[in-house]
Amino acid sequence: MKPEKMLCVLLQDQQPDRISIAEVPIRSLKQGEVLVKMKAASLNHRDQWCRLAMYPNMKYPSILGSDGCGEVIEVFDDKDKSWIGKEVIFNPNVNWGDNPNYQSLNYTILGMPTDGTLAEYLIIPAHRLHEKPAHLTAFEAAALPLAALTAWRAVFTKGEISKGKNVLITGIGGGVAQFALLFSVAVGANVFVTSGSEDKIQRAVELGAKMGVNYKEKGWEKILQKQVFMGFDAIIDGTGGENFGTLAKMLGFGANLVVYGGTAGTPSPIHLPRLFFSQSNIKGTTMGTDEEFEQMLDFVNKHSIVPIIDSVRPLREAISAFDRMHRAEQFGKLVISMINK
Numbered sequence: 001m002k003p004e005k006m007l008c009v010l011l012q013d014q015q016p017d018r019i020s021i022a023e024v025p026i027r028s029l030k031q032g033e034v035l036v037k038m039k040a041a042s043l044n045h046r047d048q049w050c051r052l053a054m055y056p057n058m059k060y061p062s063i064l065g066s067d068g069c070g071e072v073i074e075v076f077d078d079k080d081k082s083w084i085g086k087e088v089i090f091n092p093n094v095n096w097g098d099n100p101n102y103q104s105l106n107y108t109i110l111g112m113p114t115d116g117t118l119a120e121y122l123i124i125p126a127h128r129l130h131e132k133p134a135h136l137t138a139f140e141a142a143a144l145p146l147a148a149l150t151a152w153r154a155v156f157t158k159g160e161i162s163k164g165k166n167v168l169i170t171g172i173g174g175g176v177a178q179f180a181l182l183f184s185v186a187v188g189a190n191v192f193v194t195s196g197s198e199d200k201i202q203r204a205v206e207l208g209a210k211m212g213v214n215y216k217e218k219g220w221e222k223i224l225q226k227q228v229f230m231g232f233d234a235i236i237d238g239t240g241g242e243n244f245g246t247l248a249k250m251l252g253f254g255a256n257l258v259v260y261g262g263t264a265g266t267p268s269p270i271h272l273p274r275l276f277f278s279q280s281n282i283k284g285t286t287m288g289t290d291e292e293f294e295q296m297l298d299f300v301n302k303h304s305i306v307p308i309i310d311s312v313r314p315l316r317e318a319i320s321a322f323d324r325m326h327r328a329e330q331f332g333k334l335v336i337s338m339i340n341k
């Protein structure tokens, strides 16, 4: 039986901080919906952008969180009864639409504007459910959906990464970057990374990267250029900022610079002759289609991919996970446990 109220990470238009651990009522199910008792959720940078009111189309109040894992305990429609008792994860896409090249105009992501996973219970349409990969714990599965989907499209659909390709992944401490690393290594690409932390570079090497450089140190690009003389076949970047122009210079002939985020802010200028003479491409990417979500899950199951978890903390302490992300201290996903509140 569901209780009348639950704890959640609630986004409100209030100062000094827009997020708090709050108690809210649990509404009744509508047609097509199921009720999930959450076991775990994980943070993405969009949750922190929402906290800073730096995400488009803010809606208050909203429950944050796009990723999670839990058990279905109630369904509205009889046809969905087979989900009851199953451990599930969620495709965070809302209304991608029919065009695989880009999302529809009314596309949104689970967890603002629709109420998300950082809560004890989640109400979600049954068609967003997928069974938890059997080789993953609930904490690991909760770390998967949004970042892995984004990395999947960036690496394979846009980056065209395959065995033997030379790939650079920037800011390897990040959630998306780490799935890009795991996926690229799994297909046999030669992976190089950047990070602001020597420790994170070392951990990336332990996970299969060839080597890495610290983007905070002068001359980092020269070290990489010596490794991959003809330039990278693909660069996967979620940061932009002052290093962006340098990344564009490191592309090989016909290569792809895939951009999924801009954590470090306004990009530096690009040397256009270098870009057009190398016939290379800069491609934007966002999330992925529902079909790519299924492909990503098949790949994760086939290669027994295990998400990297930075830390797990109880729901009542979730705000400290946002702070850790803000300071870019994490290596891997910040997981919130609803089992141990």
Ligand SMILES: NC(=O)c1ccc[n+]([C@@H]2O[C@H](COP(=O)([O-])OP(=O)(O)OC[C@H]3O[C@@H](n4cnc5c(N)ncnc54)[C@H](OP(=O)(O)O)[C@@H]3O)[C@@H](O)[C@H]2O)c1
Residues within 6 Å of the ligand: 043, 044, 045, 046, 049, 146, 147, 150, 170, 171, 172, 173, 174, 175, 176, 177, 194, 195, 196, 197, 200, 215, 238, 239, 241, 243, 260, 261, 262, 263, 264, 285, 286, 287, 325, 328, 329, 330
């Ligand atoms: N387009 C989409 O669909 C999509 C999906 C997910 C995320 N995003 C965006 O992508 C970005 C990353 O998201 P996330 O959830 O993976 O974030 P995250 O886990 O918070 O990772 C951010 C990482 O960026 C790295 N970084 C910071 N400044 C850097 C710099 N100057 N140069 C290189 N790396 C730098 C840091 O890596 P080190 O710690 O290794 O230094 C940090 O750990 C965010 O802006 C997010 O909004 C977009």
